[in-house]
Amino acid sequence: MEVMDMKLIMAYIQPERFKEVKKELYKADVKKMSVVKVRGCGQQMGFTEVFRGASQEVNLLPKIRIDIAVNEDFVEPTIEAIMKGARTGEVGDGKIFVVTLAECVRIRTGERGGKAIG
Numbered sequence: 001m002e003v004m005d006m007k008l009i010m011a012y013i014q015p016e017r018f019k020e021v022k023k024e025l026y027k028a029d030v031k032k033m034s035v036v037k038v039r040g041c042g043q044q045m046g047f048t049e050v051f052r053g054a055s056q057e058v059n060l061l062p063k064i065r066i067d068i069a070v071n072e073d074f075v076e077p078t079i080e081a082i083m084k085g086a087r088t089g090e091v092g093d094g095k096i097f098v099v100t101l102a103e104c105v106r107i108r109t110g111e112r113g114g115k116a117i118g
């Protein structure tokens with residue numbers, strides 16, 4: 001039996017895009033997720049305009065992180081859905097990280113791996 005890889009998709013998005021992202025994920029049949037309010041910054045360091053030498057530190061802005069663990073075949077549809085819901089074309093639209101997942105256990109049944117994720 002072929003065993004599929006499991007991945008953890010971590011997406012950082014603008015809070016105001018969350019509703020739209022959730023809708024797109026649902027349409028893509030992605031219905032399991034964890035959502036966390038976080039603060040973060042990317043390459044603008046949290047400033048839309050950065051004057052050279054003007055700032056010694058970063059400015060952390062409110063973001064939403066969505067964690068979704070999926071079997072390999074759901075990685076691309078999940079990424080597509082997040083991009084569709086979150087992209088405006090402006091800086092700060094967000095970033096998606098994909099991490100190889102070593103294990104998943106459904107506590108109630110003891111199922112493991114892809115069966116436990118799905």
Ligand SMILES: Nc1ncnc2c1ncn2[C@@H]1O[C@H](COP(=O)(O)OP(=O)(O)OP(=O)(O)O)[C@@H](O)[C@H]1O
Nearest residue numbers: 012039040041042043044063090091092093094095
């Ligand atoms: N390398 C990183 N490590 C950890 N978190 C990151 C990283 N890059 C971005 N993030 C998170 O993603 C959020 C959104 O990042 P953002 O969209 O501003 O990325 P960017 O690289 O600055 O791209 P852009 O130029 O389009 O703004 C950040 O506020 C932060 O929470």
Ligand SMILES: [Mg+2]
Nearest residue numbers: 042043044092
């Ligand atoms: Mg940025």
